[in-house]
Amino acid sequence: MYGCQQELINNPEFIPFLEYLCTTANKLINYGIYLARQWYFKLGYITGKYDLGKQLKSNFNYQFLHSQAAQETLRLVTESFQSYKELSHQHLAGHLSNKPRLPKYRKKGGLEVITYPKQALRLKENQVRVPLGKKVKAVFKVDIFLLHFSNNFDWKKIREIRIIPRNNCFYVQWVYQL
Template sequence: MQGGKMMFGCQQVLIDPSPELRAILEFVCGESNKLHNCGTYYARQLYFKENKIPSRFDLHREMSSNVHYRAMYSQVAQQCLTTVAESFKSFIGLLKGIKKGTVTQKPKLPNYRKPGLNLVTYPKQSVKLKDAGLRFPLGKQVNAWFNVDCFYLPMPSNLDYKKIREYHILPRNGAFYLELVYKTEPVKSDVNPNNVLGIDPGLNNWLTGVSNVGTSFSVDGLHLKSLNQWYNKRVSILKEEQLQGFWSKQLARITEKRNRQMRDAVNKAARIVLSHCLQHRIGTVVFG
């Protein structure tokens, strides 16, 4: 606890599923997507007809007999509907902000997701650590349909199981990730808020930093720029003479590879900035 707030970290692990596990993950994430749209439909109709929005408890109650709700583990289905309720709550908050003058652009009513896969969230109490790994339950209905009551994923060796608060099954561009949200202890650093680092973003020089304590650094962006140019060129070739909205497994594969490279570069650049600040006791960063 620091300043009354609990701090959380997040780690993503790429899942290498067998054909059987891939089928289970696609089923669960597909049902999550369908349930999300069912909850969105109910919330939109309630807003149109009565100018009200449902609470997460309203959605849980109304959707409890829905076939997609029953096809998921109950706590997982509730997490999915809670996300829908929070999006409508945020929409109403933005509308109030317009009346107060704190928001200038009119927000859009939350809309439906495209057919496909959606994030699945397991709370910590639903997942147990067994000898075979992390056990994720599937619920009674799935067990009755397919005679499968759970699936297992490896537990990362660098995390403490007791500190994990949520597990996310994240589908992205044909791949699946296990995202683990865990409690972390705040780190106190010996920095001076009067020491300031200014960072200017660019292309060839991705980040250029200069401080008022006589230090400077730059992060080269040429390699990243080259990777991005190759990706854009390849996408243009693959989409040539195709219908609008065309997508393929090859496009998904190269997009996911490019996104991983970008995330890796962002993480490494952030580490360079943080290390520089800690080394020179810089407590204030001005970006852009």
């Protein structure tokens, strides 16, 4: 069982590259949806867990994000297509009255959630080191950013963090095991 705590990221230095990261994640999702739809229409194939990551490794948007964050982003696309496949089977069997639809593209210029598994994070003196992609370092001259880690958590129980754009602000969600 998992719990989640959300905190506002109120450091104005982080806002420009967090916006760019979330926009890049949105673009990567659209690339993933495009590729998955093409596979479905031309080959009748629903993507496997690692297929999109292998195909999009050379994509600029994939390279801009930290590799594990990019993989988590593409995993969301794969899960949505797997869900579509299961719902289609249930519809054909007569268990669902409404026909499911293929996942649609996200709004151009939108912001998307970025997820970092704990494996990518490091804790040092109540600061969590969040890595950024190599392209971020080239553009922003920053390769990490630090988040304050609350004392009300046990670091060993943290499973992942999510950077969430909402209401012109950014939040961090700490997902932990209960």
